[in-house]
Amino acid sequence: MRILRTRYLLLLLLFAGILGGLLHTAWPFLFYPRQNLSFSFPVQPITADDSTAKAGIAERDITPPAGIPKFGYSAWAKDADGFRTRLKARAFYLKGPGQTPLAIVQLDLGSGSLVLRHRVAELIADHTDVPAHAVTLLVTHTHSGPGQYLGSDFYNVFGSNRAGFDPALFEFFSQRIADAVINAYESRREARFAVGQSDLFGVTHNRAIGAWANNFPEQDPSTADPMQAVNPTMTLLRIDQRRGDRFEPAGALSLYSIHGTAIPPFTRPYHADVWHWISEQLESELASDYPQFIHGPAQATHADNNPAWKEGLRGDREAERIGKALGKHASQLFHSLESQLTDTLNTAVASRQLDLLDDIDPGRFGLCERAIAGASVAGAANGDEVFPISYLPFLKENWPRRVFSDNCQGAKQWMLSKLQLLLPAERFPHQALFQIVRINDLVVVPLPWEITLESGNRLRQAVASTLPEGSDWKVEISSLANGYFGYAVTPEEYALQYYEGGHTLYGPHTLDFLIQQSERLSRELQQQGDINDIPAQQTFSLLSRQYFPDSLASPGTRRWLSEPTRHDGDATTGPYWSLLLEAEPADQLALDRPLMAVHCDDKVISDDSAELQLLHQQDTEKGHGRYEVRWYPTTPSPSGACRFFVSTNQPQAVLSAPLP
Secondary structure, three states, X not given: OHHHHHHHHHHHHHHHHHHHHHHHHHHHHHHOOEEEEEEEOOOOOOOOOOOOOEEEEEEEEOOOOOOOOEEOOHHHOXXXXXXXXXXXXXXXXXXXXXXXXXXXXXXXXXXXXXXXXXXXHHHHOOOOOOOHHHEEEEEOOEOEEEOOOOOOHHHHHHOEOOOOEOHHHXXXXXXXXXXXXXXXXXXXXXXXXXXXXEEOOOOEEEOOHHHHHOOOOOOOHHHOOOOOOOOOEEEEEEEEEEEOOEEEXXXXXXXXXXXXXXXXOOOOOEEOXXXXXXXXXXHHHHOOOOOOOEEEEEEOOOOOEEEOOOOOOOOHHHHHHHHHHHHHHHHHXXXXXXXXXXOOOOEEEEEEEEEOOOOOOOOOOOOOOOOOOEOHHHHOOOOOOOOOHHHOOOOOOOOOOOOOOOOOOOOOOEOOHHHHHHOOHHHOOOEEEXXXXXXXXXXXXXXOOEEOHHHHHHHHHHHHOOOOOOOOOEEXXXXXXXXXXXXXXXXXXXXXXXXXXXXXXXXXXXXXXXXXXXXXXXHHHHXXXXXXXXXXXXXEEEEEOOXXXXXXXXXXXXXXXXXXXXXXOOOOOOOEEEEEEEEOOHHHOOOOOOOEEEEEOOOEEEOOOOOEEEEEEEEOOOOOEEEEEEEOOOOOOOOOOEEEEEEOOOOOOEEEEEOO
């Protein structure tokens, strides 16, 4: 009798757990209000400028306040409590004589967003000559940045640790990014350009080597090398601007395939991951002669290419090591292009927005009628496993459906089985922007999917086949641009249902569809010139919840609460100095403005670097916030006298505390 009662109790607990999980999942869809976003894109004629090619580059800080949910690790993420590195928007304005001007923006964010792209296009319309279809948002895919700004309910709910589209955060991003584009436009000058590519192995490895090896059935999968099954190619656009009677280095836009996951789950600060050091390495090298130089690195085909961190050391120091290696490679590539600089700038852009729930001309090429998430998504990707979830049947990798697989989704094990059909297809991402962007002999294919290595190879080959012969075309795919649709794997990779295959929402032929659409768009661009196939009027309706504060305070009374103390840290962080700071509450402290610095005899370390970190500890009953300020010196024993400084609204302008 006791055994029977125990079984009933366990069944009751299991039922309660399942019911609770379903209620938690459904809650936002049942009770969150909707935010309607409407966009209008007037026709913007190309204006005659002059006979010279021009470029402008600008940067804006887009670090939001603490307390915002973070995107990328989903339920394994934590609300931000401060920053280790700031998050940036870097805008590149390009205009050839008589051609369509381009605005390409690199963002230290986890994903692109179609509604964010559309809003930026609206905001810049009256202040620049960039038409709406010529705006492109590229991202780094850091997993330590904010969420809640995407264009679909599915990822606003499940992509972060908390649910809902945040209209205030969305507008904060929109205004800051638009400001960067407008500033780049206003700072445009006569310019010269060069494009190059160079390979770097050793900083990435293939995290889904079994799935990748399935592309090559004639080869022994046990011989597949994860360190070689990567996209090693860095693509870089160098821009020099005229300054007086000479041209000087002004900026660079680069693409490389590496997941933004060197910083692990469950961490709290905002962090640009390896991308901070990729950017900083080249910028700091040129800073003494060209202090305004800007480097914007963004994603290529990274979906199964993880950072090659050392076992047991994943974290800040490994992100720095890998990022600096890539930054040094970018520097070498940048300098190698000096002799190739040209004042010729030929640009073209084709943009086409498709609703994947509609009938699509010339066909779907096997694309499923609606999105379905696979059970392996809950199991997480290799390197991010969580015990025991990642090891359970149906949730673990390489557990494809072997029966009842004759539906469109094929081998995919459906998360929640048929219950997933209760979520309307419109709640998944379905408005996709396809683009082809040409800059001299560089052809960038921005896509709102995470593209695996072999998927990228096939896409690149397809687009290259449409290009005129006689030029040394450099084609690269940029994942997660202008939106987010999960992954795009090859049919062979999909068959094994690793995380990447389970997260390919529209089925095993998603890549076939992307190839056909990209190939078609590229061919039409060669034949017809610029293409603007974006609806002039659009409306989106998103489940909303605000996390961003209603207002941010001006600097208030701030004071140090302790003396600087040295800590040994651990193997992932290294040694650091810290002290406590009292300032505004976390929901009133703006983190997109200069806040703190360390002044030593021979240099000043700003909070733009990764050496300074701000961590919110708690808000007090008296309306203050308590923070820990950390300094991670690049040298273990700084030479000379050093002092911590923080900006205030007091007459002395700064508040300082010396190191003992």
